[in-house]
Amino acid sequence: MRHEIWSEIRKQAPLIHNITNTVVANFSANGLLAIGASPVMADAIEEVAEMTFISDALVLNIGTLSTMTEATMIRAGQAANEAGCPIVLDPVGVGATSFRRDVVERILRHVRVTAIRGNAGEIATLIGVDWAARGVDAGDGACEPRQLALEAAKRYGCVVAVTGKEDMVSDGNVVMEIHGGTKRMTETTGTGCLLSAVVGACLAVEKNALKATVTAMSGYAYSGELASERAEGPGDFPIHFLNALHQLTQHTIPTNRIEVST
Amino acid sequence: MRHEIWSEIRKQAPLIHNITNTVVANFSANGLLAIGASPVMADAIEEVAEMTFISDALVLNIGTLSTMTEATMIRAGQAANEAGCPIVLDPVGVGATSFRRDVVERILRHVRVTAIRGNAGEIATLIGVDWAARGVDAGDGACEPRQLALEAAKRYGCVVAVTGKEDMVSDGNVVMEIHGGTKRMTETTGTGCLLSAVVGACLAVEKNALKATVTAMSGYAYSGELASERAEGPGDFPIHFLNALHQLTQHTIPTNRIEVST
Amino acid sequence: MRHEIWSEIRKQAPLIHNITNTVVANFSANGLLAIGASPVMADAIEEVAEMTFISDALVLNIGTLSTMTEATMIRAGQAANEAGCPIVLDPVGVGATSFRRDVVERILRHVRVTAIRGNAGEIATLIGVDWAARGVDAGDGACEPRQLALEAAKRYGCVVAVTGKEDMVSDGNVVMEIHGGTKRMTETTGTGCLLSAVVGACLAVEKNALKATVTAMSGYAYSGELASERAEGPGDFPIHFLNALHQLTQHTIPTNRIEVST
Numbered sequence: 001m002r003h004e005i006w007s008e009i010r011k012q013a014p015l016i017h018n019i020t021n022t023v024v025a026n027f028s029a030n031g032l033l034a035i036g037a038s039p040v041m042a043d044a045i046e047e048v049a050e051m052t053f054i055s056d057a058l059v060l061n062i063g064t065l066s067t068m069t070e071a072t073m074i075r076a077g078q079a080a081n082e083a084g085c086p087i088v089l090d091p092v093g094v095g096a097t098s099f100r101r102d103v104v105e106r107i108l109r110h111v112r113v114t115a116i117r118g119n120a121g122e123i124a125t126l127i128g129v130d131w132a133a134r135g136v137d138a139g140d141g142a143c144e145p146r147q148l149a150l151e152a153a154k155r156y157g158c159v160v161a162v163t164g165k166e167d168m169v170s171d172g173n174v175v176m177e178i179h180g181g182t183k184r185m186t187e188t189t190g191t192g193c194l195l196s197a198v199v200g201a202c203l204a205v206e207k208n209a210l211k212a213t214v215t216a217m218s219g220y221a222y223s224g225e226l227a228s229e230r231a232e233g234p235g236d237f238p239i240h241f242l243n244a245l246h247q248l249t250q251h252t253i254p255t256n257r258i259e260v261s262t
Numbered sequence: 263m264r265h266e267i268w269s270e271i272r273k274q275a276p277l278i279h280n281i282t283n284t285v286v287a288n289f290s291a292n293g294l295l296a297i298g299a300s301p302v303m304a305d306a307i308e309e310v311a312e313m314t315f316i317s318d319a320l321v322l323n324i325g326t327l328s329t330m331t332e333a334t335m336i337r338a339g340q341a342a343n344e345a346g347c348p349i350v351l352d353p354v355g356v357g358a359t360s361f362r363r364d365v366v367e368r369i370l371r372h373v374r375v376t377a378i379r380g381n382a383g384e385i386a387t388l389i390g391v392d393w394a395a396r397g398v399d400a401g402d403g404a405c406e407p408r409q410l411a412l413e414a415a416k417r418y419g420c421v422v423a424v425t426g427k428e429d430m431v432s433d434g435n436v437v438m439e440i441h442g443g444t445k446r447m448t449e450t451t452g453t454g455c456l457l458s459a460v461v462g463a464c465l466a467v468e469k470n471a472l473k474a475t476v477t478a479m480s481g482y483a484y485s486g487e488l489a490s491e492r493a494e495g496p497g498d499f500p501i502h503f504l505n506a507l508h509q510l511t512q513h514t515i516p517t518n519r520i521e522v523s524t
Numbered sequence: 525m526r527h528e529i530w531s532e533i534r535k536q537a538p539l540i541h542n543i544t545n546t547v548v549a550n551f552s553a554n555g556l557l558a559i560g561a562s563p564v565m566a567d568a569i570e571e572v573a574e575m576t577f578i579s580d581a582l583v584l585n586i587g588t589l590s591t592m593t594e595a596t597m598i599r600a601g602q603a604a605n606e607a608g609c610p611i612v613l614d615p616v617g618v619g620a621t622s623f624r625r626d627v628v629e630r631i632l633r634h635v636r637v638t639a640i641r642g643n644a645g646e647i648a649t650l651i652g653v654d655w656a657a658r659g660v661d662a663g664d665g666a667c668e669p670r671q672l673a674l675e676a677a678k679r680y681g682c683v684v685a686v687t688g689k690e691d692m693v694s695d696g697n698v699v700m701e702i703h704g705g706t707k708r709m710t711e712t713t714g715t716g717c718l719l720s721a722v723v724g725a726c727l728a729v730e731k732n733a734l735k736a737t738v739t740a741m742s743g744y745a746y747s748g749e750l751a752s753e754r755a756e757g758p759g760d761f762p763i764h765f766l767n768a769l770h771q772l773t774q775h776t777i778p779t780n781r782i783e784v785s786t
Contacts, residue, residue: 030450243495
């Protein structure tokens with residue numbers, strides 16, 4: 001089944017509307033193209049609702065917030081809710097500043113998101129768990145990632161994915177644990193942001209949000225491993241990674257990489 | 263003669279002022295550097311006119327419009343008109359939202375552009391032909407691309423380039439058809455945007471706008487083919503493509519790739 | 525000792541806050557990750573001070589100024605001064621428009637910077653020396669780069685680095701000359717901008733600003749040479765360059781590449 005999601009993306013070429021940060025916009029667009037989705041970036045308040053109406057998923061990423069971003073994201077999010085369009089929220093560095101915490105809180109109050117994808121420090125911030133994060137890095141804390149995913153999913157009534165050495169995905173009932181991935185991903189900017197966009201593409205073709213998110217994450221981790229085997233360093237890793245994402249429909253990802261952990 | 267345009271660019275290193283979108287700014291700058299032009303990106307209303315005055319071409323790309331962009335583009339465009347500096351307009355995704363249509367209409371009302379470069383869906387929107395575009399993709403419609411190029415060129419009194427499986431360029435009198443290119447180009451974000459910037463570089467050194475645009479497009483398509491022969495996937499295609507653009511002065515592009523089609 | 529700075533960066537993973545331009549944000553982030561630093565980009569006025577407070581260095585780059593940027597940079601800069609956080613200023617294309625000159629002048633009036641890094645044309649503009657720059661390129665002028673570095677360092681009471689065929693670094697007393705580097709760097713957008721960010725990372729772990737800046741520049745030039753030996757063209761140069769930066773801790777950079785020139 002999971003395999004089919006990647007084929008469906010290539011077949012349907014879902015339009016993924018990204019309101020994202022300026023650091024990763026190019027990499028996110030190329031990553032979406034690599035899996036066969038069709039990226040569009042638009043963040044003017046005048047057009048975001050209209051763009052969302054024609055899109056198959058909306059990705060909200062707060063990596064480089066501007067003063068306008070909050071209004072823009074809420075308007076796009078509400079348009080998506082109205083249209084039944086799935087939404088992924090990526091709360092980049094939400095623990096770093098009170099501005100980011102406030103914006104994310106207001107987005108989550110006004111918009112029903114389908115999935116949230118972040119590192120442990122970001123998800124911990126969302127549910128008020130103390131965490132020694134710094135900037136946009138994950139950091140360390142006293143709560144297990146699987147617990148963070150479960151609690152956040154319950155709190156916000158959506159799927160929550162916590163990425164790290166092991167990835168955890170929860171819908172508030174079960175927690176799925178995904179093994180794999182590579183340390184190289186932490187050496188390339190925007191690998192988390194692109195993953196959130198890829199979750200959006202999977203949600204665009206698969207209504208079961210837990211299944212869509214787990215598929216996105218296991219395929220992504222697997223692509224990272226293939227790429228890291230070929231990469232000499234952080235310079236060429238993204239190149240091999242995009243090539244691996246492009247080949248996702250041709251691989252059967254071993255199912256023993258995913259386990260129900262609760 | 264066409265060959266000479268690439269040599270002239272390398273010799274003159276024309277300054278190309280880009281008011282472009284945040285997704286492709288880096289790729290556009292590197293592509294312009296690859297052919298020997300000198301890119302500059304500046305979009306603050308306070309400085310665009312002054313920047314345009316010292317530039318050899320201006321490229322207006324509406325990929326990620328902001329509330330300020332319209333005023334900025336019009337001011338830069340009027341400065342370019344005053345200075346006799348050629349202008350390329352890239353109406354990215356103009357069919358996707360009414361905001362984009364309105365902004366492009368107002369730009370075209372206040373600024374005389376030298377060339378417009380878009381896909382079939384975008385050019386169809388400009389001349390009011392029904393088109394099933396979606397987001398920033400080309401889509402399908404009931405009008406031949408060669409007709410779109412011709413009609414749009416007549417309407418706006420400038421050169422119009424329609425990119426697709428075959429590229430069409432018209433000055434309102436003749437239509438030139440350019441064969442070649444590669445499907446890989448559709449898998450890398452910003453290949454259309456960079457092409458518009460390359461058209462700008464050709465216009466900077468060649469006054470005949472039809473010749474400049476045809477040269478840009480045939481050299482670009484040829485570079486794409488060379489790159490696709492070497493690329494393993496969409497990840498490394500842009501790398502080979504920039505290398506191929508860098509070599510453009512050393513190739514003789516077969517003339518049978520270009521034909522007058524009207 | 526210089527060698528140790530690269531090891532310290534990898535050990536401490538200093539958080540480098542970049543307020544930078546949209547063209548090079550991705551490349552700067554990946555370059556900082558390559559040397560083991562942790563990049564963060566944030567430019568909303570609401571959060572820059574808070575972000576700077578948790579950062580180990582602040583990099584101000586005026587490549588694509590917006591109307592908000594001046595206020596944002598001054599607020600972040602004053603927060604950095606208060607926190608004792610080192611600041612690098614990159615006055616990209618400052619000679620191109622009066623807006624850039626005014627903004628840089630006001631930043632330098634309100635913020636004490638630790639180092640300024642620019643090409644000869646940019647540094648000449650800062651100290652009022654006539655210079656035939658154009659856009660963001662270096663251009664030519666009647667003053668020796670070593671003199672520019674020395675004068676600017678005296679004028680602003682900070683370390684000034686002038687990059688070019690030979691790099692010059694001065695603290696207002698001595699001028700250090702760094703040999704090496706590669707022409708390929710001028711064919712990739714943002715190599716100057718990333719260097720400024722790398723200077724920031726070195727300042728974050730080494731209090732002696734002259735030593736930190738000289739280390740940054742010599743390691744950077746050396747990485748460029750290693751990369752240019754492996755690159756086929758401007759397309760793959762940045763890939764090899766990031767890989768070379770990643771290996772910096774493993775190389776001993778020949779000391780005869782650096783000489784005191786005054």
